[in-house]
Amino acid sequence: MSADVELQNISINFGDFYAAKDVSVMIKKGEFFSFLGPSGCGKTTILRTISGFLEPSQGQVLIGGENMAGIGPNKRPTSLIFQNLALFPLMSVADNISFSLEVRGHSKADRRARAEELLGLVALEGQGDKKVHELSGGQRQRVAIARALAIEPEVLLLDEPLSALDLKLRQKMRSELRAIQKRVGITFIYITHDQGEALTMSDRIAVMNEGRIEQVDSCQAVYEQPKTPFVASFVGENNPFYGEVTACNNSRVEVLCDGNKFVADISGRYHQESKKLTIGQKIILFVRPESISIKNSKTKTQNSFSARLDSIEFEGHLQNLFLTTGPGMKVRLNVPNAEEISHLTAGQTMDLTFSAQKAVVLPEGNLAVD
């Protein structure tokens, strides 16, 4: 059984401080949904509200269409996987997994059978009698998942459960989590500050900032067509160019940024925000580092500008070039490692360009702070 989760105008305040403000989102049945945002953005608060540890100051949580107000965490059809996993150190692995059955008064044999079944699901067959501290980090992770799944919840909530693992294991667990979700077919709501995690696993992402949802979209849309400067700068790397609109219609926007004239193509279906722009409005134009390329010919094309190379950073599969434009804007671009750039030296001025399809123009607003 899987259920959809609907948050209706949720606000949570502690005195004057709003941990969440007017959050509304509809999470579909069987979806892998992520809340992505910097620490302190209120995503954990949202998760605790869904699981029932917090009552919203305003608004309501509906799970499977049912209002959850006044229903404690032990009565909700959700399971939470904690950031530190919160496995019970005094119990064996099997007892941990079957704890939810134990508190519901299931027989010992029942519990044992269910534990074995779930251990199979997470590839830990025969480890049921071990103590928690005898397991490795990744194994513990799987025990936590199995424990949360034992009562067959309709919604599984995950609070940055991978953050304690090292990089290799984290990447492995990502695909495992995704596979488990596909297998059990229930709604997963995942909380993370790591955009890589959110982008690789989720069906949809809600990007949060300062207690509000900035954008809810598919991974692709969030990355390619951010709706706010915050999303544009928080998800992935981005180069902001500040300027103002000089001309616009339904398919193109022309902007002037520090003397450079740029054009952005907004004919795509995602560009609802850009279509509302008016002439003279202050904007930020975003171009991803991988979308900027070095112009070799001297021919005049649209969206070209020049900048001085400050330094080159080698990152394995690609190389990062750090540049400064004439008016002092910092620009960063990625070049695949396969491309030959050894002729470039720091201090030289280069001509750069980007495609109008790859530029995003948004009304001016706050960027994510690094």
Place this chain on the structure above:
Amino acid sequence: MKSQHALKLLLSIYIFVFFAYLFGPLIIMSITAFNSAEFPAVTPWECFSWRWFTEGKVTYDGQRLAGLLADTKLHDGILTSLRIALGVVALSVPIGMAAAIVLTQVNSKLRTLFYSMAIMPVLFPGVVIGISTVVLWDRIASMTGGGAMADIGRNGVFLTILAQTCFISTYCFLIFVARLQRFDKTQEEAALDLGASQTQVFFKILMPYLMPAIASSAVIAFLYSFENYNTTVFSILSDQTLTTVIASKVRLGISPAISALALVIIAITLTAAISYEVLKRREEKRLAKIKQMQLHQAMPSERLMKNQKTGSRLPKSMFLILLICFGVIAGGNYLASNNLYGEKCIMAADEAKKSNFADQLKLLQQNVGNEGATTPQSGPTTGSQGFNNIFGDPNLFKNFGGFDSKTE
């Protein structure tokens, strides 16, 4: 550098002296428990004897000095102490636990107040706690007139349990607070999330976690209760506990039977301490082994496996035990060969005393006859007075008589 060495030497000497000060009196007291003489002393050594542990002794002048096994008052006292201690454990462990758990739940302002309140009883003098309990319950008893409440209010055991619980709960509380500081609260949330009720969370998560604290606070509460005197002496009223029995015995005159009792307690304490230490070391070794195994699993490298020392290596403590055994055998041999142990020796000593006593008695009678005076203070007439001159102070045992003589 030279001064450093001197400092170290000085420190070692100091440590030795310190521990000698700590243990010396206890060791000497333990030795006196085996001297058959009726006054606890090392010299003059009469005979080696177990009599103070068993039936005691009837002195040459007919006074009965009970040994441990024969002392019914002591037995009653121990039983009363046991009952009180069990009562105190039953009350103070749950109280301390409840207070410590609630402390983690209240906000910080209330927490300071609550914490200060909870630790206050330790800062109260024990006598004050005893007195305040007695006066309050006496009042309650007299207010209710007669009946069950009055009986309870004047029941020494009940009052002592209450009075001791007052401050022993604080010790329990502190143990629980220390343990709870390391408790991961998300475990409770995880259990709730998995469907447990609050009551189930308490019994299935919190209680198992607190089990070591429950055990150690029970032990601590028991020991504190068992050895308490300052509070008990007031609240026990007409009953007697182990400590009040000991105190009244010491007041009346010091007997080697008390040394014997002390030795028994020391033996029990030592055994407990040693077994605790052994268990702890074993547990540590076990944990270390698990850790190493994990490391080995994570990085299967032969180098990481420490070379387990093989072969029979005797622990150092074995030598100590052997040394003690040797000492005991040699000492026993010495005692036996010098006729300082056994019936014969004791009979001889008693005989010597009896004749000595008879001589003195004769002398005394002569004196009485000569002077017609009352019994002189210096002469040992009865057993208990006989102890007086041991201290060179005939008033010593008027300790509490001294109180009586002080009037308004």
Place this chain on the structure above:
Amino acid sequence: MQNFFAKNGPIISTYFLIAIGFWIIFLIVIPQLYMLDLSFRPNLPPLLRGGEEDVYTLTHYKHFLFGSETSKDAYNFVDLNVFFKTLATAVVITVLSLCFCYPIAFYIAKVAEHKTARLLIVSLIVPFWINELLRAFALRILFAGEGVINNALINAGLMDNAINFIGQDVALFTGLTYAYLLLMMFPLYNALESLDTNQLEAAKDLGSSTLRTHWRVVIPHAKAGIASGSTMVFMLTAGALATPVVLSSPNTFWFTQLIYQWFNMNDNWSRGAAYSVLLLLVSVVFVLLMMKLFRVKVGEIVK
């Protein structure tokens, strides 16, 4: 409150409330308050209590200061003497304990190897668990007129007549120091144990002498431990009864013995209560003084 019940569930909440309420109200607050009340009332036989004569009076406190009405002295020199002697002795013993314990605590915490340290700690704990009365008794065997020390000294030919250790209060003071030494040791040890050994090495590296390192680095760090140990030792010494019962000479009273006398021998409970209030007051003042002096919280004193 609602939150409290929601968090703990009805059964556990009830248990918590009953346990804590019983303790704080019935065992801590009410008895002390009633004792305070009683100390301001005349000593009456049970039948007259609550009657006309049962009015608030300062007579017991007056007695403590000025003595009985029939007495010729301006002040109650006997009781005041006992009171201040007790306090002064307790202070001296506290300071002595601190001096005795500091080197040992430092050695165990910072110098000794792990195994040695643990052995020493266990050896410290063992005597601590032997009843205070019995430890006092052990000293009595040593200090008695025909006790081990006197016998040894006389046998060795160092002196002819026994020294009256008990009459001179030597036995009492030794016994009190002996009794509570370890309550200084453990807080001190805990405080020193938490000191980062690197700090000692840094001080040494910077050319500080051993003495200066202790004065400037170690002692400031151990301040909470010193405050805690001093408070415990002082309180227990001033409030001691077991050790004085065994070791004091008939001419010396400890203040608690005075209370005992009023309470049990003279059956004057309200005066006993008044004297207890005085002792309690001294304790409270001392704790506050230590808190102020060492700038520590009460939570740091009792650990």
